[in-house]
Amino acid sequence: MWQNEKMSNITISEARVTLGSLLRKPYEVLQVKVYAGLAARGFGDIRPAHSSVFRYIRPEGSRVSDLAELADMTKQSMAYLAGNLADLGYVTIAPDPTDARAKLVILTVRGRQVWDALVELSFDLEGQCAARIGAEKMAQLRAILGELAAAIAD
Amino acid sequence: MWQNEKMSNITISEARVTLGSLLRKPYEVLQVKVYAGLAARGFGDIRPAHSSVFRYIRPEGSRVSDLAELADMTKQSMAYLAGNLADLGYVTIAPDPTDARAKLVILTVRGRQVWDALVELSFDLEGQCAARIGAEKMAQLRAILGELAAAIAD
């Protein structure tokens, strides 16, 4: 027993590829390509974890607490990432003039270059995908994914 | 300067939501729901990292090396996960009769229950999504994501 036999309603070999896998695989490929592109542009010290900062940071600077909330992580974890990026020269951490408790995380010129590169890489990669599967399907994909995100966020 | 001003061709506020984000958001929601469902069924000690094992393990058992290759990680990392699952009682690690160097990771009955729960949770969650966005769109989404994965995997 055990080999390919039905242990429950579905055998392992019959298992259908999950929606999660279908979402995960292209996402992971894109992520690898984005960070490879960043490295190729001289930003090899930017790691995926830093994307939580670049994804949500505002042009005038953002507070650690706000970034943490947007990224759905603790303030401590976000402070670690921001401090890390500050050590690497991509952001500066300055006191918030409107609240003496708070500190603003602000992109340096080099940080802004990373931000621009991220936008460009994402745009180019999506273009490459669209070129292969067709612009119409890409538009459909975007539309459906948007609906899915809205539908699933209870 | 700096506030909402054009520092490059695109300002931060103009940035379009990336394809990566569109893929990531529903994936993360699904993942949270799957692991919450697993916890609700009494498997609260299964963590997302363990999915690399459950995703690729074969019914007759799989070698650490094979799992590592499928999951695209080092043998050491996979051995850590397998050892972890063995400690938790979800797999046993037995010598491979066909190769004295190798060891087989084999699901226990309880491990198989987790596997079944993962299949069921994925199925149910997809059904819930389909109920909200429509079965036709879900079918389109599956089809396009499959094409995308094939197109992007250089």
Place this chain on the structure above:
DNA sequence: GTATTTAGACAGTCATTCTGTCTAATCATT
């Protein structure tokens, strides 16, 4: 003006990956 909340720092922990090195077993080639 006191009490509560908020922002962040500091310390410690844990999980998940990695590299590097090692042994033992297998495979390939002479």
Place this chain on the structure above:
DNA sequence: AATGATTAGACAGAATGACTGTCTAAATAC
């Protein structure tokens, strides 16, 4: 059959990225 190369996995150590808990100082609410 002996040798050399490869493969499977173990062990040790480290880095990363997240957590909890506790603390101070500042801001806000009553």
